Amino acid sequence: MLRKYVGRGFSVAANTIQFAYAQITQEEEQQPVRDAEPQLAGDNNGVHYGSFDVTSQQSTANTIRAAENHKGVDTQPLLNSPGPSAQMPQPVDDVELTTINENEELVNVQYRTLIWLHSVTPFSVLAYLAILAAVILRYLPTPQDPFSSSIMVPFSTVLVGGGAWIVAQSFKQPIHDLVSLLVRSKKLQSLLSLVLHTLALDLTRWQALLLAVPALRDSTGDHSTASFTGLSWFAFGWLATLLTVTTVQQFSTLALYKDLLPLDRLLLPLVDDSDHSTETASSASLPPDNLEHQLNVLNGMRKRNDVCVAYGQPFPNIPLPGFLFPLWRLDTLLLGTGLTLILGAHPGWTTYLIIAAIDSALALFWRLLLPRVGLGGLTYMSFMCATAVFLCGLNRFGIV
Numbered sequence: 001m002l003r004k005y006v007g008r009g010f011s012v013a014a015n016t017i018q019f020a021y022a023q024i025t026q027e028e029e030q031q032p033v034r035d036a037e038p039q040l041a042g043d044n045n046g047v048h049y050g051s052f053d054v055t056s057q058q059s060t061a062n063t064i065r066a067a068e069n070h071k072g073v074d075t076q077p078l079l080n081s082p083g084p085s086a087q088m089p090q091p092v093d094d095v096e097l098t099t100i101n102e103n104e105e106l107v108n109v110q111y112r113t114l115i116w117l118h119s120v121t122p123f124s125v126l127a128y129l130a131i132l133a134a135v136i137l138r139y140l141p142t143p144q145d146p147f148s149s150s151i152m153v154p155f156s157t158v159l160v161g162g163g164a165w166i167v168a169q170s171f172k173q174p175i176h177d178l179v180s181l182l183v184r185s186k187k188l189q190s191l192l193s194l195v196l197h198t199l200a201l202d203l204t205r206w207q208a209l210l211l212a213v214p215a216l217r218d219s220t221g222d223h224s225t226a227s228f229t230g231l232s233w234f235a236f237g238w239l240a241t242l243l244t245v246t247t248v249q250q251f252s253t254l255a256l257y258k259d260l261l262p263l264d265r266l267l268l269p270l271v272d273d274s275d276h277s278t279e280t281a282s283s284a285s286l287p288p289d290n291l292e293h294q295l296n297v298l299n300g301m302r303k304r305n306d307v308c309v310a311y312g313q314p315f316p317n318i319p320l321p322g323f324l325f326p327l328w329r330l331d332t333l334l335l336g337t338g339l340t341l342i343l344g345a346h347p348g349w350t351t352y353l354i355i356a357a358i359d360s361a362l363a364l365f366w367r368l369l370l371p372r373v374g375l376g377g378l379t380y381m382s383f384m385c386a387t388a389v390f391l392c393g394l395n396r397f398g399i400v
Contacts, residue, residue: 107317111261117322118254124326125243128333132236140229154233157212161237164208168201175200191364198363202356206343209234213344221345223397228344235340242336243329250325256304257316312371319376328379335362335386341393358389 142152176193183189210216213230222228307315318324339355362385369378394400 106257106260106314109261109316111258114254114261114316114321115251118250118325120322121250121325121329122247125247125329128330129236129240129243132239132333132337136229136232136236140232141224141226142229154230157230157233158237158240160208160212161234161239162241163237164204165238165241167208168204171200171204172197191367194363194367195360198360199356202339202343202352202359205238205340206347206352209340209344210347216344216347219345219347221397223399228397231340231344234344235337238340239333239336243332246332247329253307253315256300256307257314259300261316309371312374324375324379327383328375331379331383331386334383334390338386338389338391338393342389342396345393345396 137153172193175196176189179189179193179196183192209231212234213227215225215227216231219227304314311318339359343351343355345351362382366378366382373381391400
């Protein structure tokens, strides 16, 4: 058994390195692979990529045309799904499904292998939060008796921080609906909704912080007081909720591609291809050709199209997910902690406007540049900005 697990670990490590190399060389090889794809499909050799075939698209398109004449089914909400994302596609006047590009080549990676690579993120998040909690408990003052038999964690402050983030997120859809009534341009709607939601989020953070730690109203930026400890626990609750939700969304997005990735095939053809199946989940089963199934297929295609537009590439094609996504979460942790510290040092309208401007600029930075720069380069640049904000927050309390 030990030999089996050691061998599997070696295979995953080797495949990860080859996966990164394949991502780097993908741009140069993309056109030759596309030209050779029909031939590869015939002889079952070389690297295969999961995608919907033309027949599936035509069948789905015919089904949607039939659904237009079906009195019991309304396809319009599905085609024009609302949302504040800047990467939402333009409204589709014609329901012809061939306008959705599902022929984007996916990397030759098993879904199970991608799950292992993305599993680094939740373990990293747990480590980040554990370190933050340990620092608060070890180095920050507590209002309790030092001879107490147990360490008291102010769970009420932590819960207020987490609940404040959830309340702030609930404003997203109403803000988008209001902006859509006033602005006709889809791109302007998205950007304006993003800025207004960021302002509402930071306003909620400010007011909830004063509710959870009333002593901050008279704060002088002193880290040796109990109010600084309460501020830290509020930031812990806010960030724990944020990181948990974004990590769950990461795996939900990856699950959209489960039916398009190989089921029983190695990461790269390390052995003879004839010994392995190139079957995907979508080709392994032949579901009935009914309206409900085709509508579900359409919904999945549109979600994948939105993700592809948002990231600039299909989600499974993002290189080094075991490194970039944990770094992205660390970037979020540093930025959120820094903004909360700056706001808690001298809470007021001036401080609020400063952190709202910083937060809005970074949000626009991500929304506009992510499809063009890619997750890798943008994460590095954002990480440097988040580190600067974090150090600035510590400086407001005289720590650095």
